[in-house]
Amino acid sequence: MDKLKLPVLLLFLTLQVNALHAQQRHTIEIVGGARSIISNNNIKVRDSVPDTTTIKRNTGGYALIDLGVDVRPNKYVEILGMFRIRNDYGGFWGSGVSFDVRQLWLKGIIGNVVRYQVGDLNLKQTPFTLYNHHADRIDSLPAIFNLQNEIISYEKFYMDNTWRQQGVNVDFGLNFSKILKEIDFTGYMTRLNGTNFVTIPDRLMSGASVNIIQSRHVNFGYNGFWVFDVKGTVPDSSLYNNSVNTINLGYVTDFRNNMRLDCKAEFGWSKSVWSKDVDASQLKDYFIHAYATLNLPKQNLDFTLGYLNVGPDFRSIGAQSKDINYAAAPNYYNYYTNKQIARPLSVFDVVRNENIYNTSVSSNLMPSNPVYNNVLPYGLATFNIQGGYAKINYTYPEGIAVNFEEYVLSEIRGQGTNSLKLFTQSKLLAQFEINKLAHFSKRLKVNLGANYQTTWRSSDAAIEDVALNSLQFHAGIEFEFIKKMDLLLGFVGLFNKGNDFIPVRNSYSKVEYFEKVNYDLSQNYSGAGIRFRFLSDRIYLCALYQFNTYTDKQNTNPSYNLDQFALIFNMTF
Amino acid sequence: MKKIFLFALCITSLWSCRKDNSGFDGPSIKEMFGPFKMEEDFKASRDSVDFGNGETVLFTARFNKAIAWRITVTGQTSHAKKIITGLSKTIDTPAGIWNGSTTIFPMFRIENCVAVLSLDGVADSFQVATKIKSIKVNTGLVIADFENGFDPAWTKFVQTGADMDFNIKNDGYAPQGVKYLNMAGTVNWDWLIGMIDYPASAYGGGKTLPLPSNPDQVYFNCLIYGVPNTNESLVLFQFKEDEHATGNIDPNTNDEYDLQIHVNWTGWKLISVRYSDLPYLNNGQPAVPKGNNQHNPDKIGKISMLELADPSNGFASCKIDYLIFTSSPLEP
Numbered sequence: 001m002d003k004l005k006l007p008v009l010l011l012f013l014t015l016q017v018n019a020l021h022a023q024q025r026h027t028i029e030i031v032g033g034a035r036s037i038i039s040n041n042n043i044k045v046r047d048s049v050p051d052t053t054t055i056k057r058n059t060g061g062y063a064l065i066d067l068g069v070d071v072r073p074n075k076y077v078e079i080l081g082m083f084r085i086r087n088d089y090g091g092f093w094g095s096g097v098s099f100d101v102r103q104l105w106l107k108g109i110i111g112n113v114v115r116y117q118v119g120d121l122n123l124k125q126t127p128f129t130l131y132n133h134h135a136d137r138i139d140s141l142p143a144i145f146n147l148q149n150e151i152i153s154y155e156k157f158y159m160d161n162t163w164r165q166q167g168v169n170v171d172f173g174l175n176f177s178k179i180l181k182e183i184d185f186t187g188y189m190t191r192l193n194g195t196n197f198v199t200i201p202d203r204l205m206s207g208a209s210v211n212i213i214q215s216r217h218v219n220f221g222y223n224g225f226w227v228f229d230v231k232g233t234v235p236d237s238s239l240y241n242n243s244v245n246t247i248n249l250g251y252v253t254d255f256r257n258n259m260r261l262d263c264k265a266e267f268g269w270s271k272s273v274w275s276k277d278v279d280a281s282q283l284k285d286y287f288i289h290a291y292a293t294l295n296l297p298k299q300n301l302d303f304t305l306g307y308l309n310v311g312p313d314f315r316s317i318g319a320q321s322k323d324i325n326y327a328a329a330p331n332y333y334n335y336y337t338n339k340q341i342a343r344p345l346s347v348f349d350v351v352r353n354e355n356i357y358n359t360s361v362s363s364n365l366m367p368s369n370p371v372y373n374n375v376l377p378y379g380l381a382t383f384n385i386q387g388g389y390a391k392i393n394y395t396y397p398e399g400i401a402v403n404f405e406e407y408v409l410s411e412i413r414g415q416g417t418n419s420l421k422l423f424t425q426s427k428l429l430a431q432f433e434i435n436k437l438a439h440f441s442k443r444l445k446v447n448l449g450a451n452y453q454t455t456w457r458s459s460d461a462a463i464e465d466v467a468l469n470s471l472q473f474h475a476g477i478e479f480e481f482i483k484k485m486d487l488l489l490g491f492v493g494l495f496n497k498g499n500d501f502i503p504v505r506n507s508y509s510k511v512e513y514f515e516k517v518n519y520d521l522s523q524n525y526s527g528a529g530i531r532f533r534f535l536s537d538r539i540y541l542c543a544l545y546q547f548n549t550y551t552d553k554q555n556t557n558p559s560y561n562l563d564q565f566a567l568i569f570n571m572t573f
Numbered sequence: 574m575k576k577i578f579l580f581a582l583c584i585t586s587l588w589s590c591r592k593d594n595s596g597f598d599g600p601s602i603k604e605m606f607g608p609f610k611m612e613e614d615f616k617a618s619r620d621s622v623d624f625g626n627g628e629t630v631l632f633t634a635r636f637n638k639a640i641a642w643r644i645t646v647t648g649q650t651s652h653a654k655k656i657i658t659g660l661s662k663t664i665d666t667p668a669g670i671w672n673g674s675t676t677i678f679p680m681f682r683i684e685n686c687v688a689v690l691s692l693d694g695v696a697d698s699f700q701v702a703t704k705i706k707s708i709k710v711n712t713g714l715v716i717a718d719f720e721n722g723f724d725p726a727w728t729k730f731v732q733t734g735a736d737m738d739f740n741i742k743n744d745g746y747a748p749q750g751v752k753y754l755n756m757a758g759t760v761n762w763d764w765l766i767g768m769i770d771y772p773a774s775a776y777g778g779g780k781t782l783p784l785p786s787n788p789d790q791v792y793f794n795c796l797i798y799g800v801p802n803t804n805e806s807l808v809l810f811q812f813k814e815d816e817h818a819t820g821n822i823d824p825n826t827n828d829e830y831d832l833q834i835h836v837n838w839t840g841w842k843l844i845s846v847r848y849s850d851l852p853y854l855n856n857g858q859p860a861v862p863k864g865n866n867q868h869n870p871d872k873i874g875k876i877s878m879l880e881l882a883d884p885s886n887g888f889a890s891c892k893i894d895y896l897i898f899t900s901s902p903l904e905p
Contacts, residue, residue, distance in 0.1 A: 312598065384598075416602035418595075461603045501602055511599030513639065513660060516606060 027073065032066040032082060032573060035151070038089060039566035043333050046551075047558040053338045061089045061567075066102055077108040114172040121169050122162035123188055125207055126266055128287055128310075129225035129244050130318035130361075132161045133379025136350065136372040137323070140429045140449050142476020142490030144527040147542060147568060148352035154572075155354045158323065163361050165190035165205065182213040192227065192363065201229040201239060203363065205318065211248075219250040223268070225318050227363070238276040240363065244316040245269060258297050265290035272315040274508060283509070285311030289380060291389075304391040312384035312413040315509065319381035321361040324350065326369045331355040337558050344557045345369075347494050347525045348548035348564075365509040371496050371521060374468055375407060375423040375453045385409050385423070399433030415503055416514050419459035421466060427451045435480075443480035449473065455500060468498035468519065484533045488544065492525040520553035539571040600662070604638035612637055615664075615690045615699035624673030624681075625707030632669040632688060634699070636662055641693035646671060648705070650684040653677065664690075673709030674904045678748035678796065678841035681705055713794075713899035714784060716771050716876060719752045726775035731767035734760035736888060739767040739880075748796045748841045749895040749905070756806070756880040757890030764807070766889060768879040771896075773815070780820045781872050784898055788849035788868035794903035798892035799838040806836040806891040807881040812851065815874025816864050822874045828864035829853055836891045845902040870898075 038061030045051035068082030082103040105119030123130055141149055157164035167190030174183045189206040204227070211221035223246045229239040246268025253261050269286035291306030326345065330353050336343045349356055350372060358366075368377030376382045387409030394402045407425040414420055427450070434444040450473040457466035476490035496519040504513040529544025547563045613635035622628050632644055639662045646655040654677040659668045671688075675681055683705050690699040719741045723729065731739040737758035747753040758766045773782045784791050797808060810832040815822045830851035834844055848870045853862040878896075882889030897903060 414597035416597060416599045416605070418597055461607075463606050464602045503599055514599060514602055514605060 027071065029070040030573075031068040031070050031080070033154070034063075034065045034569075034571050036063040036569045037061045037151075037566060039564050041332075041562065041564045043336065044561040045336050045558055046560060047337050048555075049338055051337050051558075053340060054333070054336045063087050063089070068103060076110075077106065079106045080104070114170055116168065116170045118168045119166065120157075121165045121167060121188065121190065122157060122159050123165050123169065123190070123207070124160065124162040125209055125225060125318070126223050126246060126248060127161075127380040128246055128266060128268060128289070128316055128319050129223045130163060130205075130207055131379070131381070132158060132163050132321070132323055133319070133381065134158070134161070134323050135377055135379040135382075136369070138347075138351070138449070138451075138472065138474060138492065139427070140431060140447050140474075141351065142447060142474055142488070142492070142527075143445075143478045143486075143531075144476060144488035144490035144529050144544060144546070145351045145492065145525070147531075147540075147544070147570070151568075151570065152352070152354045152357050156323070156357050156359050163318070163321070164359050165192075165361075167191060167205075180212060180214055181216075184211045184213075185209070192361065195230075195233040197234060199234060201231075202233040203227065203229050203240070205361070207318070217252050221248045222246070223248065223266075225316065227317055238274050241271075241273045241275070242315060242317050243271050244318070260295040260297075262293045262295065263290070264292075270314050270316050272509075283313040283315050285313035285315075285383070287311060287314050287381075300395050300397070302391070302393040302395075304389075304393075306389045306391075307387075308380060308389065308409070309386040309412070310381065310383050312411075314381075314383045315365070316381055317363055317365075318361055320365060320378045320383070321358065322366045322368070322378065323357055324369075324372075325356055325358050325362075326367055328356045333562070336560060341557070343560070344550070344552075346548055346550040346562065347492055347523045348546070348550075348562050351492070351525070352546075364507060365505060367505075370455075370468065370500055370502065370517070371470070371494070371519065373453070374455050374470060374500065375409065375425040384412050384415075386412050387423075399436030400431070402428075402430045404428045415511065416501060417457075417459055417461070417464045419457050419464055421455055421457040423456075424454045425451065442483070443478060443486065445476075445478040447474075447476050449475075455498075466498070466500050468496070468500045470494070470496045486531045486533070488527070488529045488531055488542070490527050492523075494521075494523040494525075496521040518554055518556070522549075522551045522553075524549045534571075538573070540569070542566075542568045542570075544568070600639040604662075605640075607638065609640065609692070609695050610637040611635075611699070613663075615688075615701060617688060617701040617703045619703060621704040621706050622673070623706045624709040629673070630671045630688075630703055631666055632657070632664055632671065632690070632701070634664045634669075634690060636692070638662060640695070643691050643693075644669070644671075644688055645691070646686050646688040646703075648681045648684045648686050651679050651682045653679050653681045655681070672904070673705065678843075678905075680749050680905055681708055683708060709905075711897060711899065711903060711905065713897045713903070714776065714782065716776070716896035716898065717754070717769075718750055718895050718897075719754050720750045722752075724775050726772060728770040728772070729767070730769075732758065732760045732763065732765060734758045734766065737767070738890075742892075746798065746892060747894055748798070753796075753798075753892050753894035755890070755892050756808075757800075757888070759888045760882070761884050761887065763884055764881040766806075766880045766882055768877060771876040771878070773874050774820075780818045781815055781874055782870070782898070784870040784873065785900070786869065786871040788870050789847060790900050791848040791870040792845055792899050792902050793832065793848060793851075793896075794843065794845045794899060794905075795896045796841050796843055796894045796905070797834060797836055798841045798894075799836045800890045800892070801839045803891075804882055804886040804889045806889045808834045808836060808891065808893065809877075809879040809881055810834075811877040811879070812848070812870075812873050813875045813877065814864060814869055814872040816869065816872050818872070818874075820874070825863055827874075828862035828866065828869070830862070830868060833857065841892075841894075843903060843905060847902075 040059045042057050064084055064086040066082055066084050068080055071079045084100045084102045086098045103120050105117055107117035109115050169188040171186040187208040192203040192205050195202045207225045209223045213219045225244040227242040246266050248266040251263045267288040271284045273282040287310040289308050291304055293302055293304040295302050330349050332353055333343050389407040391405040405427045409423040411420040429449045431447040435442055453470040455466055455468040459465055472494045474492040479487045481487050499518045501514040501516055503511040504515055506512050525548045527544055527546035529542055531540050531542040533540045545565050549561050551559045615634040618631035622630050641660045644657040653675050655671055656676040685704050688701050722741055731737055738755050740755055741752050742755045743752045760766050773780055777783050812830045813822050814828045816827050831854040832846055832851055849868045852859040
């Protein structure tokens, strides 16, 4: 059967190309991408007993092509179907070759009023309803690492903060001449999982937003998000229901010298219910998030002050699903040491391993990992947190962008004690486009960043005390030394030291246990490479070498080094 | 300015709505990671128990903190073991209930038992004694437990290989009762070592087995022993449906569903599978059944049990006991 796929595919392609010639250029387009990665990897285990069991080296890779046909039969309808052929290096005709449908959607407009899309959807609402926060990702990652990070985004359909879903989406807007300026409506319904007819019911996810623009100064709206099991799809089962309702307000006012104050707020409440399940009481809570941004255009500055209060029982699976699944197998040196224990994930995996990333929202609260984020593991939707933050953003038009933010937060309800944890996060990101500043044409970019997080709890009982500090910093250079050819250098460091108690939750997200952890962990991740850009940044060939050290001074897990040489060709069209 | 003030007032008034959050989530850390103390002794609710009449034993204990615990009940004659584990501050119903079932075979007999409670990170262990007056009864249709030898209605075929031993044994290995079927031998020209057909007529005289019609509520269970340091055996069960109840099963017009078990472990193991999950296998590969393509446990006309092994490997051996249909996975 597999042997038939390529001839069928070639026939299909031929038909498409003929159709392309036969019709107007704007009615059928071929879109997609192609990629080839080949890599040589090596692990060195720094255990007290030499590791003679783990296979240290592996070489592998793949080539793939995504071919999509974007058809616009008329001005009201657009259809896209995309399939993927992938061949693992070393595979040949049926062995290692896969053929998949990657995207399928249809969109259009009804009566010049209602826009709709069915099939694959990229959905996003607000940070508390449906939103992919990418909470553990390193912002402004050096280009040498970002290449692989962008491949993850492409593979998992991460477009800004969207989640990929399958279903239907409609939206339309109404304009008014008096009192109100505009009302926009959006609604969607998707299927999170199908039933197995025995224990797992059909689970649907839906949402609706109404945004009202009263004037240039005032806007407000309502957002609803619901996940529910469909009754009757399994016999006599407990049905899950998570609903989130929020109101958003916005007020903008201008001052002298073009200064602008932009005030925004969102508040709402959530409810999670498991019907029939006596072990789970329902969870209900609310949140408030408000901030004001003062924009000083003459000084190229923005100042933001914000307040955040998210209740301990606030649950929104659309906003609290993590993109990284720390429980997933990395499928890359899964086990190491002579005892073949599970290898702890490192920055190397977080940056470049697509196997640990999720495509869709998760119905269960996903575990967080304090090594990578101990302050806001679920982004702004992190529950049981209150406090304030401040941000300063400086953007110089000729190539300087500096952003600093400071969060000071605390728990609302204690975890295993009445004493509350206090959190701080200080983050600095800076990007300098030196070629623009020095007025030369070849690209020379430097980016720097640091994120310092603290978690602290002091209690009458010393055993309850918590003190955990994490510092992540990075630096990168992107230098075009020959036209279209860039030298890429980068470094990421991550250091964790201290203790904490990690809650172990049951399937209803209630804390059942605490795992006591002590960290004295340092990770260094460095890389160098040469990239050749073809016609645009979307087509490149890059040879890179990356080196990662994972050092656990507590020896909870043996330390290890990982290094990789990779050759990447990537293009999108 | 007035509007900004109103905006701020609106937000802060919501802030004041926060519900009471006194108390904390989860167990007390002070207790969890503080010193352990037994607050209520480890006890069994009965000195002796009649499992056959539905009685159970309830083990109870209480600690000063949530802790991982493990109760191991050991039969003093059979050496059967029941292991119950949990993580809690108290052991009580339902986690502490023992209904006479077994975790490590053989099954319990009428015998004295000792239950030992061990706790994670605690050096001391605690024990109580109880006596089994009658063993647990498993409700279901027993196809074979070999206690009464070969049923004359069964059909047995054994190859004429070397070291053939396709016999019922009573040598202390039986996980249930005292007898089991040994299946062993060397057949270097064929995968088949031996087989037994269990016709429906041996179970009530009808042309099909007296089972419910809903395949989701029928489980087939058996106990298989993997012999250490022996070539892998393959035990194949063929459930042959007689969809028209003719008494003569035509394989070209009736469904057959199969269970193929690679015996790649050592010791006794419970195999439990729902009838609706069984595929039809053609040369070991899933295929479309040849009848109505519906799992009909109430139309099973015959079960064939085959002991297979790779002929190039040589001697293969395994043991089997207690073939039983139940309405849920067998808890032996």
